[in-house]
Amino acid sequence: MRKGPWMAEEDEILLDYVKKHGPRDWSSIRSKGLLPRTGKSCRLRWVNKLKPDLKTGCKFSPEEERIVIELQARFGNKWARIATYLPGRTDNDVKNFWSTRQKRLARSLQKPLPSKSNKNQGEIPSLTDESPTFEVSLLDLYSFEEESQSIQDSQTSYTDNQDAATMIQTRSLPPNQDLTSPHNLTPPLIEPLEWKPPTQLDFEHFSDSALDFPLLFDTPELIPGHGSTSFQQKFAWQDKDSSFMQLPESLPPFDKNNIKIERDLGTQYSFDDFPVDMFDYADQPGPPTSPAAW
DNA sequence: AACCAAGCCAACCGCAGTTGT
DNA sequence: TACAACTGCGGTTGGCTTGGT
Numbered sequence: 001m002r003k004g005p006w007m008a009e010e011d012e013i014l015l016d017y018v019k020k021h022g023p024r025d026w027s028s029i030r031s032k033g034l035l036p037r038t039g040k041s042c043r044l045r046w047v048n049k050l051k052p053d054l055k056t057g058c059k060f061s062p063e064e065e066r067i068v069i070e071l072q073a074r075f076g077n078k079w080a081r082i083a084t085y086l087p088g089r090t091d092n093d094v095k096n097f098w099s100t101r102q103k104r105l106a107r108s109l110q111k112p113l114p115s116k117s118n119k120n121q122g123e124i125p126s127l128t129d130e131s132p133t134f135e136v137s138l139l140d141l142y143s144f145e146e147e148s149q150s151i152q153d154s155q156t157s158y159t160d161n162q163d164a165a166t167m168i169q170t171r172s173l174p175p176n177q178d179l180t181s182p183h184n185l186t187p188p189l190i191e192p193l194e195w196k197p198p199t200q201l202d203f204e205h206f207s208d209s210a211l212d213f214p215l216l217f218d219t220p221e222l223i224p225g226h227g228s229t230s231f232q233q234k235f236a237w238q239d240k241d242s243s244f245m246q247l248p249e250s251l252p253p254f255d256k257n258n259i260k261i262e263r264d265l266g267t268q269y270s271f272d273d274f275p276v277d278m279f280d281y282a283d284q285p286g287p288p289t290s291p292a293a294w
Numbered sequence: 295a296a297c298c299a300a301g302c303c304a305a306c307c308g309c310a311g312t313t314g315t
Numbered sequence: 316t317a318c319a320a321c322t323g324c325g326g327t328t329g330g331c332t333t334g335g336t
Contacts, residue, residue, distance in 0.1 A: 005304075005330095027321065039321070044305065047323090059302095080324060091324070096303055099326090103300085 002036040006045055010035055014042055015050055023051075048092050055088035060097050068094055 013034055021028075023046055026039030035042065049056065060068070064086055071082040079091035079098075086094065 003306075025321090040307090040323090041305080043322075048304070077325065092304080095325070100301060100303090 001030075001038060003041070006049070010037070011045070011050060014045060017042075018046060018050070048090050051090075053088055054090065055093075060089075060093075064089070065097075065101075068097060072098060 014029070017029055017034060023043075026043045028039075029035050029042050030037060030039060037045075048054075067085055068082060071085060075081050077095075077098075079095040083089050083091045083094045
């Protein structure tokens, strides 16, 4: 059984086979003695390289990048699903793009942050040694920004856009909900489908996850766009006997103007007068049982 | 020119779901 | 219904290329 890179002759044989039989019965390519490759290998080669209309050899456009970022925030690592929104791109393409992007972001955030003001510099923990939670929170915040914008967009056409309706519904938030203050929250108008209060397990998962550390930016005011729904979904919770979602109120607010994060965290982020006390929350064990416990 | 790190991408593996017998 | 084969997906690996020093 042959493995490794495909040769042009093999591609020709595979193309010829698909032409005659269609993209199916991959295993019969081997059983008929056409190629010394597994069915899986043949299918992969077809899907990723030989299928017509693939955008091979061209980088993701800014629009494609935006779509991937938005859909990844929405669907998670469902690369095949995300790829269906990107004509000419395969799940492997999307996966590789995302993986490279994550590496780039992680590497960038490992570097010391540039600071216009040095007044706090000596007190800020080293990002490379002590604060992985800070690094991942930046990534998370970036996702919030992207996602909150997409949700805002979708809310404007809520009644006409079933997809958007589904998205909002899964978050159990009513459309056009004023999210600027916890006190403005009203019970969801839509029957919740998936939203659940975070469980102990969720928080244990958060603490291990590269992208989901929850405690650093715990004021809605810090989230670009004021209180994104994904912030609500992750950090708010519902009392057992109440349909009201609750947000923590006990944390002192940060001044969002002290933090500036631009879209491409890989190269352009910067911080002005970075508040030292924000790190006080990075090591809090979760989850609390009520807002008062935060 | 040589070296190295990072980027990129093709291809593999394991697993889970689906389909056929 | 049970099992095997097939298919599709997501994670991972490794090799080649590119860019910086």
